[in-house]
Amino acid sequence: MPQRNNAPRASAVLVIGLGRFGGALAATLEDLGREVLAVEKDEHLVSQWSGRVPIIEADASNPDALEQLGAQEFPVAVVGVGTSLEASVLITANLVDLEVPQIWAKATSAEHGRILRRIGAHHVVYPEHDAGQRVAHMVTGRMLDYIEMEDGFTIVKMRPPKETYGFTIGESRIRQRYGVTVLGVKSPGEAFEYASEETRINPGDTIIVSGDSGLLEAFAARP
Template sequence: MGLGRFGCHLATSLTQLDHDVLAIDRGAGQVQRWSQYLDRVVQADATEEGALRQLGVTGFRRVVVAIGASVEASVLTVLALTELGVPQIWARATSDKHAKILASVGAHHVIFPEAETGERVAHLIVSKMLDFIEFGDDFAIAKVRVPDTLVGRPLRELAPADRYGVMVVGAKLPGERFRYADPATVLTAGSVLVVEGSIAQVQRFASLT
């Protein structure tokens, strides 16, 4: 619901993952623009319960309300979906107050895409991590380059959990695909590692490069 910057990228990504996607937007321009990229794009008012019922929305297990420009339209759409009994309603929020209202009218999952992206990019800018995902409770998984001081030695000898507080989950050796790491894994120059630990520990490990 809503083909703004977030909604259109989400819809195309789901389509590329081979999922059946119905996209709805009240703007004719957006519908015309994205009809060439998505199989099912409909111009309709998502706040109208009857319109959603006619479009077969009740046949979908998950619905994402990606409307961000209008808090009122966002809330009314979630309310309509709740009345229709949609099993999972994901809704985009633009503020804490907006999030509380969405949850109170029936949203099962409330997301802050701009805030989450901004926080993630901030960590990448100020560190040497290649990618970063925070899971809350001060736990993160990151992709980092293998530090030069660890090259040519097996993880069993390096003991990164004891020395640096991080667990090496996977390793991508040059020219190979990512694979799970084990104590016998020998790190080579140019390798990329997937590590987990607290945010501070992961950042410190990345800074060794």
């Protein structure tokens, strides 16, 4: 088993499991210039990703293997294993035992997520469920992206309703009439602009809007 000789940087991320989720995560972190180490036990996936991201072939459900590769030195670890509930739980528990400061774990169901949280995962993500929700919101209106935060608070990227074309945000009285807040406007070929009462909305613009998810749905549904 290869061992790490140098401690990772404070921003380094350990990614365990290079399926669709873990692979996309590791590649994106690498593109962003973050130090990343991938761990995968499937030799075919290791061969596929070798040369694309730093990778070690190891079984992370074995606590000795994790310790030998220096998992305890990473400030952040992501468990991308989702097809095997047992492996996901064992790996997460191993990381908890190694006292990794931030553990992100992929869950495939609500029950899976509850187990991961009970054993100590700090963050649980549901990639397929979350993607399904986002797409559902986007296919039913003019929304281009949808991020739900907490307690119904949501941020969306969308095309503005026609009734706002040519008017400033203050003139349209969007917040007073619809209960949502325009945070910014991006016009074609122009830099993103943080919104003010004087910001004018034109056809072809993209706007960033925040507020209650129900109110945003109603605003995005306007012609």
